[in-house]
Amino acid sequence: MDATVEELLAVLPADRVLTDPDLLAVHRRDEADLCAAGTPLAVVRPRDTAEVAATVRVAAAHGVPVVPQGARTGLTGAANAVDGALVVSLTGLDRVLEIDPAERIAVVQPGVVNADLSRAAAEHGLAYPPDPGSWESSTIGGNVSTDAGGMCCVRYGVTGEYVLGLEVVLADGEILRCGRRTVKGVAGYDLTRLFVGAEGTLGIITEITVRLRPAADEIRTLVALYPTVAAACGAVAAVTAAGHVPSMLELLDRTHLGAIEAYRPMGLPGTAAAMLLIATDTGDRAGAELAAIADCCRAAGASELYVAEDAEQAQALTAARRLAHPAMERLATQAFPSGRGGLVVDDVAVPRTRIAEFVTGVEEISARHGLLVAVVGHAGDGNLHPVIVVDRADPSSMDRGRRVFDDIMRLGLALGGTCTGEHGVGMLKRDWLARELGPVGMRVHQVLKAALDPSGILNPGKVIAPEWPQAGRRRPPPRLRASKKTDVARTVIP
Ligand SMILES: Cc1cc2nc3c(=O)[nH]c(=O)nc-3n(C[C@H](O)[C@H](O)[C@H](O)COP(=O)(O)OP(=O)(O)OC[C@H]3O[C@@H](n4cnc5c(N)ncnc54)[C@H](O)[C@@H]3O)c2cc1C
CATH class of the missing domain: 3.30.465.10 (Uridine Diphospho-n-acetylenolpyruvylglucosamine Reductase; domain 3)
Incomplete structure (x- = not known):
């Protein structure tokens, strides 16, 4: 048995340490495409803080990487295992x-x-x-x-x-x-x-x-349809510039609307190029606020406007928005004869006054590379997710997907945006983080990392690329001696 696993079993209940190959395979990666994933040495499922601490002490003693995982729904490879790591699953x-x-x-x-x-x-x-x-x-x-x-x-x-x-x-x-x-x-x-x-x-x-x-007060919900995605983005800028602060301001393009309707038919509009889903939750004032927002939307070129009739209809619309990812996954699966279509989900935030330029640029990038790129996102935050549809079975499609992804990143930064509005950096955006922060910002990242994790065992290769020099990195500490091992067992597991 591997020495690290043996030592873990000495300090943790046996059912916390799992080495079944099928389970290791499940814990290799999160939801992101385009990111490498290794095979962990073991998956540890601690049940309390003391067990997490015991696991990290053993890992530190052996210089073994530790990859924390939640539900592995991440979209950047941030939870991906590296070879020989201990995956620490926190779901317990x-x-x-x-x-x-x-x-x-x-x-x-x-x-x-x-x-x-x-x-x-x-x-x-x-x-x-x-x-x-x-x-x-x-x-x-x-x-x-x-x-x-x-x-x-x-x-x-x-x-x-x-x-x-x-x-x-x-x-x-x-x-x-x-x-x-x-x-x-x-x-x-x-x-x-x-x-x-x-x-x-x-x-x-x-x-x-x-x-x-x-808890929020009564919610009122509005749907605004547009003949172009850029027009819908213009409306977002107009709504926010007018000083409105809705509790939801989401954008879905035609591809997403069609994918959701195919996934779960609910009568979503099929002809519009884009839909804004807008809500206010200010109780008595919500109706008046929504009317003022509707005026902005109309002035910005909405072809149709609807107000949800009741809470049930409003909830159905929000639920439809939540189906965007699974619906697009199904669309991607069916898009290629290989049946191995997948999604590369981008996540760029730009100033709200520039989202129309951003989506126009994304449309150009999509046309130039000949790949479908659909757009969805939290438009009210200027945070959009261009979703690139790739054929995982076709290396040239994957290669183009990467180039589309990079072009979109370049565009977002050029418009004064950031390489991630919410999904994080993980493995997918390490290079783009470095471009966004510049050498001084990266050095501060490295110094902080080296101060808190001098041996570099915590989730290596995430956020900071491995080829970047690791400021102040020390060699892993020597293996625990027998007496020290007893200490770990005694002090950490009461
Ligand atoms: C359908 C779908 C919709 C999504 N919608 C959104 C969205 O609207 N907004 C958004 O921001 N994201 C969204 N995401 C991305 C994802 O759900 C989020 O990034 C989420 O926060 C990840 O949580 P998780 O529990 O799955 O963490 P994981 O994916 O398991 O891990 C994410 C990162 O957190 C680290 N980590 C996990 N737990 C711990 C811990 N206890 N201590 C230290 N590090 C830890 C991991 O090492 C990794 O770096 C979506 C993903 C999917 C699949």
């Missing part, structure tokens, strides 16, 4: 530990699924707003580690804006508690924020304290 730490309605906070373990936290908060008349499309499967730990966004972030902000405090297992197995439970607090460096969006490269999050809000 899945308890909502506390909801405090008076302070409006929740304390959760990282494996809690986003929608489960929302439902738990709703029982107290509260809401946890960040709502990625993957909310029924992705975990709060994964959401925090990618600083995930979602549909209502246009009004309520992304995950990081809700994180008050964290418990984190550091690269040497020490347990850090940072942040606060109070409304205000500025003690010391903002360590909590450092781990938000760090994609598991600086520590493993084992507990999260989040802010909650009062």
